[in-house]
Amino acid sequence: xxxxxxxxxxxxxxxxxxxxxxxxxxxxxxxxxxxxxxxxxxxxxxxxxxxxxxxxxxxxxxxxxxxxxxxxxxxxxxxxxxxxxxxxxxxxxxxxxxxxxxxxxxxxxxxxxxxxxxxxxxxxxxxxxxxxxxxxxxxxx
Numbered sequence: 001x002x003x004x005x006x007x008x009x010x011x012x013x014x015x016x017x018x019x020x021x022x023x024x025x026x027x028x029x030x031x032x033x034x035x036x037x038x039x040x041x042x043x044x045x046x047x048x049x050x051x052x053x054x055x056x057x058x059x060x061x062x063x064x065x066x067x068x069x070x071x072x073x074x075x076x077x078x079x080x081x082x083x084x085x086x087x088x089x090x091x092x093x094x095x096x097x098x099x100x101x102x103x104x105x106x107x108x109x110x111x112x113x114x115x116x117x118x119x120x121x122x123x124x125x126x127x128x129x130x131x132x133x134x135x136x137x138x139x140x141x
Contacts, residue, residue, distance in 0.1 A: 014124045018068045018081070021117065025065035025088065032058030045104060057091070064088040068121070078128065085122035089115045 031039070031046065032054045039046060049057070067084025071077050096111035 010124075011128065014121060014128075015072070017117065018072070018085075018121055018125075021088075021114070021121065022065040022068040024114075025061040025068075029058045029062035029065065032061065042106065045099070045102065045107065057095075060087070060091050064091065072125075079126065082122045082125035085118045085125060089118045089122065092118065 031043070032049075035046060035054060046054075064084050064087055067080055067087070069081075071080040071084075092111045092115035096108045096115070099105075099107040099111065
């Protein structure tokens with residue numbers, strides 16, 4: 001497989017990953033804002049958060065989700081996508097610390113897996129958003 005094809009497949013895979021993660025965080029933000037009754041047991045911890053924490057977490061997740069897709073979709077400030085992913089890494093690490101205090105190991109594992117995926121997206125998007133330098137006779141212009 002050629003390098004160009006491999007790079008293109010990798011870029012597409014990260015794009016799909018960005019959209020899937022954005023959908024997840026849109027759902028999570030909605031749950032924080034609405035907080036429906038009768039959440040499944042693995043999400044019952046949400047009832048223990050106070051109203052301000054729901055607003056902060058929901059806002060961070062909503063802004064992060066939008067930041068994962070809108071800059072690339074609109075073709076403006078592509079590095080914002082990397083910044084959004086990095087911000088969501090911090091959200092997931094903070095959530096892992098909160099769950100650690102409660103001994104909720106499945107949630108901690110999920111938070112760390114999501115943080116790792118977001119870190120990967122952030123790294124790929126940061127590299128992709130760099131302006132290309134013109135090269136003339138082997139010397140950068």
